[in-house]
Amino acid sequence: MTAARPLDVLGTVLRLGLAAVWLVSGVVKLSEPFTTSVAVAAYRVLPDALVTPVALVLPPVEVALGLLLLAGFATRLAAVVGALLVAAFVAGLVQAWARGLAIDCGCFGGGGPVDPDDTRYGLSLLRDLAFLAAAVFLAVRPRTLCALDRRRAATRDDAAHDDAAHDDHDRPVPVDATEEH
Amino acid sequence: MGQRERERREAAQARLQAAGITPPRTSGGTGRILAIGAVVLVLALATGVYVLWENYRSETAATYAVARDGVVVRAGDQAAPVTVDVYEDYLCPTCKQFENYYASDLTAAVNAKKAKVDYHHIVILDERSTPPGYSTRAANAALCAADAGIFPEYHARLYADQPAEGSAGKSVQELIALGTELKATGDFAGCVTRQANSQAIADATKAAVADPAVSPGGRFGTPTVLVNGVKMDLSNGDWLSRVTG
Numbered sequence: 001m002t003a004a005r006p007l008d009v010l011g012t013v014l015r016l017g018l019a020a021v022w023l024v025s026g027v028v029k030l031s032e033p034f035t036t037s038v039a040v041a042a043y044r045v046l047p048d049a050l051v052t053p054v055a056l057v058l059p060p061v062e063v064a065l066g067l068l069l070l071a072g073f074a075t076r077l078a079a080v081v082g083a084l085l086v087a088a089f090v091a092g093l094v095q096a097w098a099r100g101l102a103i104d105c106g107c108f109g110g111g112g113p114v115d116p117d118d119t120r121y122g123l124s125l126l127r128d129l130a131f132l133a134a135a136v137f138l139a140v141r142p143r144t145l146c147a148l149d150r151r152r153a154a155t156r157d158d159a160a161h162d163d164a165a166h167d168d169h170d171r172p173v174p175v176d177a178t179e180e181h
Numbered sequence: 182m183g184q185r186e187r188e189r190r191e192a193a194q195a196r197l198q199a200a201g202i203t204p205p206r207t208s209g210g211t212g213r214i215l216a217i218g219a220v221v222l223v224l225a226l227a228t229g230v231y232v233l234w235e236n237y238r239s240e241t242a243a244t245y246a247v248a249r250d251g252v253v254v255r256a257g258d259q260a261a262p263v264t265v266d267v268y269e270d271y272l273c274p275t276c277k278q279f280e281n282y283y284a285s286d287l288t289a290a291v292n293a294k295k296a297k298v299d300y301h302h303i304v305i306l307d308e309r310s311t312p313p314g315y316s317t318r319a320a321n322a323a324l325c326a327a328d329a330g331i332f333p334e335y336h337a338r339l340y341a342d343q344p345a346e347g348s349a350g351k352s353v354q355e356l357i358a359l360g361t362e363l364k365a366t367g368d369f370a371g372c373v374t375r376q377a378n379s380q381a382i383a384d385a386t387k388a389a390v391a392d393p394a395v396s397p398g399g400r401f402g403t404p405t406v407l408v409n410g411v412k413m414d415l416s417n418g419d420w421l422s423r424v425t426g
Contacts, residue, residue: 002385035416052233053233060228060230061229067221
């Protein structure tokens with residue numbers, strides 16, 4: 001258990017980092033729906049009819065993922081969905097790079113066609129792969145500190161057996177015990 | 182790591198059992214957390230779909246008058262207080278997204294005589310079709326559509342049916358057929374066939390690039406939108422409030 005502690009800390013850092021990434025990119029995209037759809041269209045993957053739907057659905061989903069990760073609620077689910085999303089972004093970037101499209105990834109708002117000299121595929125890809133790695137880590141090992149997931153689990157344990165036979169010395173105070181009954 | 186974690190859990194279970202404690206099944210709690218998490222994600226998805234539906238529903242039919250002045254199509258009541266200048270190329274993908282997002286708001290403002298819109302027919306993407314020239318062909322046809330009384334519908338369809346960059350794009354015959362479908366009046370076919378405005382379109386493009394109000398620093402791109410002569414930043418929706426008030 002003590003050996004797991006550093007990994008808990010690492011997981012927490014990754015969780016909060018990813019939360020920030022999703023929240024920032026989601027909120028910026030949400031505030032610029034036109035630019036977002038230009039960015040989505042610039043990848044030239046989706047049929048025209050799907051460009052606007054994706055541009056409108058993506059930002060709120062990103063924000064929701066950010067909120068879940070920030071709260072540490074359903075961390076594994078958020079990490080898995082996020083990893084799939086980032087994997088899709090990576091695929092989009094790779095195909096755009098391979099086809100020689102001159103676009104900005106629009107990862108954090110902006111996006112769309114750019115000057116051929118202004119593409120930053122390598123950087124965007126590296127960044128996305130780092131995010132992907134973090135999401136996969138959390139999907140495999142969603143246990144982190146300061147997470148609602150743990151509070152609920154702790155609450156449940158308390159309700160089940162009111163002894164102190166637990167090894168969680170930093171177990172948080174149950175906040176939602178009434179919900180369970 | 183997974184291996185050690187499992188061993189640790191098994192050992193803990195054994196200790197609990199030895200102490201006569203039946204550990205509660207945690208899967209119920211996990212299941213509920215998962216379900217709520219999934220609901221959050223689905224709600225986010227639904228929000229996007231709702232916005233999409235609102236966008237789709239708000240499509241407005243044009244009821245304003247249209248006049249042509251050279252390669253500029255003047256839409257709406259010329260006494261309207263706000264003037265919007267729109268510079269577009271019919272092959273420009275961003276222009277298509279612009280039309281997608283803002284056409285219904287602009288149409289509503291023009292219908293309500295709050296604004297008039299001058300559509301400047303310029304061409305910068307002729308080389309992006311194979312063979313080159315779709316942009317000029319489409320711009321010529323759109324000007325003919327203004328004469329034929331079908332400009333708003335024709336303009337919208339040229340964007341809805343926008344060819345991919347690198348493809349051939351609609352031929353003269355196909356551009357004529359589209360006008361016929363939209364009930365063009367007069368000699369629409371003859372007008373499109375003549376392509377009489379190509380030179381004027383090229384001249385207007387040069388003039389737009391040379392105009393500092395339209396091309397600050399000599400950088401001209403499409404779509405460019407001016408409201409009462411001031412170039413707008415289209416990256417957020419704020420510019421629209423200057424039109425709709």
